[in-house]
Amino acid sequence: MMPTFKKILFNLFAWSIVLAVAFPLFWMLVTSVKPGFELFRRPPTILPETWTLEHYWKLLSETNFLIYFRNSIILSTATTLVVVAVATLGAFSLVRFKYRGRESLAFLVLFTYLLPSVVLIIPLYLLMVGLGLSNTIFSLVIAYTTFALPYALWLLRSFMAGIPEDLESAALCDGATRMGAFRDVILPQLLPGIISTALFTFILSWNEYLYALVLVNSDASRPLTTGVMNMLISSFNIEWSLLMAASVMMSVPLIIVFAFLQSYLTRGFGAGGVKG
Amino acid sequence: MSTQKTLLERRYATLGMALIAPTVLIFCAVIVYPLFSAIYLSFYSVFTPTLEGEWVGLSNYSELLQTGRFWNALGNTLIWTIGSLFLQIILGIGIALVLHQNIWFRSLARSLILFPYFISTVVAVLVWKWLFNDLYGILNHLLMKVGIIEFPMDFLGTMPNAMISVILVGAWKYFPFVVIAVLARLQSIPESLYEAAKIDGAGPVARFFDVTLPQLRDVLVVIIMLRAIWDFKEFDMIYLLTGGGPLDDTQTLPLLVYQEAFALNDMGMASAYAVVMMLIMLVFMLVYIRRTKDDGGV
Numbered sequence: 081m082m083p084t085f086k087k088i089l090f091n092l093f094a095w096s097i098v099l100a101v102a103f104p105l106f107w108m109l110v111t112s113v114k115p116g117f118e119l120f121r122r123p124p125t126i127l128p129e130t131w132t133l134e135h136y137w138k139l140l141s142e143t144n145f146l147i148y149f150r151n152s153i154i155l156s157t158a159t160t161l162v163v164v165a166v167a168t169l170g171a172f173s174l175v176r177f178k179y180r181g182r183e184s185l186a187f188l189v190l191f192t193y194l195l196p197s198v199v200l201i202i203p204l205y206l207l208m209v210g211l212g213l214s215n216t217i218f219s220l221v222i223a224y225t226t227f228a229l230p231y232a233l234w235l236l237r238s239f240m241a242g243i244p245e246d247l248e249s250a251a252l253c254d255g256a257t258r259m260g261a262f263r264d265v266i267l268p269q270l271l272p273g274i275i276s277t278a279l280f281t282f283i284l285s286w287n288e289y290l291y292a293l294v295l296v297n298s299d300a301s302r303p304l305t306t307g308v309m310n311m312l313i314s315s316f317n318i319e320w321s322l323l324m325a326a327s328v329m330m331s332v333p334l335i336i337v338f339a340f341l342q343s344y345l346t347r348g349f350g351a352g353g354v355k356g
Numbered sequence: 357m358s359t360q361k362t363l364l365e366r367r368y369a370t371l372g373m374a375l376i377a378p379t380v381l382i383f384c385a386v387i388v389y390p391l392f393s394a395i396y397l398s399f400y401s402v403f404t405p406t407l408e409g410e411w412v413g414l415s416n417y418s419e420l421l422q423t424g425r426f427w428n429a430l431g432n433t434l435i436w437t438i439g440s441l442f443l444q445i446i447l448g449i450g451i452a453l454v455l456h457q458n459i460w461f462r463s464l465a466r467s468l469i470l471f472p473y474f475i476s477t478v479v480a481v482l483v484w485k486w487l488f489n490d491l492y493g494i495l496n497h498l499l500m501k502v503g504i505i506e507f508p509m510d511f512l513g514t515m516p517n518a519m520i521s522v523i524l525v526g527a528w529k530y531f532p533f534v535v536i537a538v539l540a541r542l543q544s545i546p547e548s549l550y551e552a553a554k555i556d557g558a559g560p561v562a563r564f565f566d567v568t569l570p571q572l573r574d575v576l577v578v579i580i581m582l583r584a585i586w587d588f589k590e591f592d593m594i595y596l597l598t599g600g601g602p603l604d605d606t607q608t609l610p611l612l613v614y615q616e617a618f619a620l621n622d623m624g625m626a627s628a629y630a631v632v633m634m635l636i637m638l639v640f641m642l643v644y645i646r647r648t649k650d651d652g653g654v
Contacts, residue, residue, distance in 0.1 A: 094459045097451060101528070102468040105475075107494060108483045120492055123501070170379035177372025178365075185376065190648065192387050194641045196589035198613040199630045202397060202623050203390035206407065226386045233379065258371055287476035289592040294618065305478045309596065312482065320486050327479040334474055338467055345474075346536065 112136070112324040119321060135325040144299050145326060148307030155217050155303050156285040159224040163232045164278050168270070171236035172262060176248070186237070193230040197290050200226055205294055215298045223291040228281050235280065235348060239273025240266075276348035279337055286333060304330050397627040404621035416628035425604065425612065426629065430636075433608040436523060436594065437587040443527035444583060445576070448534020453564075455535065456542045473532035477592040484525050484597070488512060515605045518598050522606055526593055530586075534579055541575040542568070581644045588637055609633040 099106075111119065112135055114128040139145045174186055204223050205214075213219040243266060251261040267274075292306040299307070308326045312318060337345065398416055402409035420426045455466055472480065487495050488511040496508040511521045545568065553563045591610040594600070600607035600615065607615070609629065617626035 090457065091460050094454045094457070095465065097454060098465045098468050101451075102471065104480075104483045104487060104528070105468075105471060107487065108479075111486065122497075124492070124494055124497060166378045166382060169375045173372045173375035173379075177368060177375070179369040179372045182372075182376075185380070187645065188383065190645050191641065192383070194585050194637070194644065195387070195391075196610065196630075196634065196637065198589070198591060198610045199394055199634050200387065200390045201614075202617050202627055202630065203393035204386070205617075206393070206623075207390065209407070222386060225382055226390075229379065229382060230387075258368065283474060287478070289476075289478060289596070290614075294614075305476055308482070309478055312485075320489070320492075323482050324486065327482050330479055331475055334471075338471065338474070342467065345470075 108324045108327050111321055112328050114321060116319075116321060135319075135321040136329070139322055139325050139329065143311060143322075143326075144302075144307060145304075145311075145329065147299065148302055148304045149329070151217055151301055151307075152286060152304040155220050155224070156282050158217075158221045159228055159285040160278050160281045162221065163225055163228040163281050164236075164274060167229060167232035167236050167277070168274060170233050171240045172266065174233070174237055175240040176245075189230050189233050189237075192226075193234050195230075197227060201290065201294055204291070208295055215296050215301055217296075217301045217303075219295050220291060220301075220303065223295055224285050224288060227288075228284055231284065232277050232281050235277045236270070236273060239270060239277070242273075243269045272344065272347065275341070276344035279341060279344055280348050283334065283337070394627045395631055397624055398631045400624040400627075402623035404617060404623050407623075409624060412624065416625050417632070419625070420628050420632060425607075426632070428604055429607050429609045429612040429629075432519070432604075432606060433588060435519060436526070436590070436606070436608055437584060439519075439523040440526035440530070440587055441580065441583055443523065444531040444534050445580065447527060447531040448579075449538055449572070449576075451531070452535045452538035452542060453568075455539060469535055470532045472529050477529070477596065480525065480529050481593060481596040484521075485512075488521065512598050513602055515602060518602060518606050522594055522597050525597060526587065526590070529593065530583065533583065537575055537579050538572060541572055545571045578644075578647070581640060581647070585637060585640050585644065588640070589633075 110126070110128060113131050113133065114125070115130055115132045115134065118125060118129060174182060174189075204226070208214045208219045208222075213222070247265050247269075248261050251265045252258070256264065287305065288303075289305045289309075292303050296302050296306065302310070308323070308330060311326065312323055397409075399411060399413055400409040401412045401416070451469060455462065455469065459465060487493055490496060490508045490510060493508075495511070496505075499505045499509065500507075510517060512518050549567050549571070550563060553567050558566060589610055590608070591614065594606060594608055595611055595614070598606045600611045610633070613626050613630045613633065616629055617623045
């Protein structure tokens, strides 16, 4: 009898911690479906008495949210495609080839992976103004490669190092070229690593704030992070339900990743920061 | 035979360099060039709206060391980094130990714990601002109901509340990183070590300090270094929560760089701040890189 009781007690303890950590997210969801008047009820209702989707409707029909959303999709997808393509070739080169300067390059990658964005932001701003690219989504794609490329290279390098070399050697003995072996032998084995790197890169770009704040100052090319924050700053009286609805919508891609592709996230964690 | 081999090796080396070429080009254009440009700019005084600059030599640096703003920001950065990192590590290890047990719906619990780490800082800040709201925020309501406070509290507008709030939100957002890393390591500790400790009569607490903690040591060192670097350069969360206020009491170095460049309009001075900040971080970065190298990384 005693062990079961202890087990139940431990489970209650564990789950109350988990729920406390998750509470802000639960509260965001609840606030987004409460009608305006219920928000100011004292004491607050934990579950809404009446459910409404009016805030979501307002968000989509009366604000620039959809434009920001589209911009974020374009921006994050473009950054991910460029970065993953370049980094896959780069990681292949860093791990499987020998040439002068390779070690220092690997060092440079790790160094830039840790470099703070604020150091690069001023010269990048000047560069974009000089090139006439400021206020474009393209300028953000360029800026995002500064953190996404070292990151993707670092992850892919460690995935690549985990692939055994003998299969590649066997293919080379059978007369395959290096690039042929890369395509037929390495790429299929690297695929899970590529997916997880792409997911991480996408999430990083989706969540980025500082470069978007500095480089883009027009609603036409603003991504979600600065766009939604502007809805808070520029509003005369703050509509919290609307902002919570925006927060939920902004997290939708993430929820999809969590629901279906979570194993790739954990894998990336293992390969990236932690194992180093 | 040997010449043929070197020929092949040489061709491979060329191919290898061709494959890394796009990376090198992008690195030079968007990282190396801006990096040197930042150092170069720090010797100028640049008025942001017109972008006109004049050479001032080292005067930005001497001004930086003499005025209080830099030291204030450095102090705040250290308080934020150490406070938040400490909580992240404690929470992270604690919750990893809990999740390591066989609790109900373990994978759901793990997802819920992980989620704050992956959401955008903008979302985290909006939610917490709503929780912190002085009139209708749930936190004030709960604290008053329990009787800890009598009147609604100003979480972000007064000191030391603002710094504590920022540290707490930072801990909430970033501790899942520690959980994942520690959890992965916990799963690889051999069960036999615990059994041996049990036979020697060690209780759960002794087993944690004698078996678990020494086994976690290496991974903890890596986590602490990485998180220290990342917390030190954190901009979004602090900027969005307090904007550095009240007054300059939560202004950290990254915020100072931004403010100097885009609100006070001196990009030269801002670059000097950024360069000094980078030099401070360089110490951590080199230690981390060296360690990675020793582990057979790089």
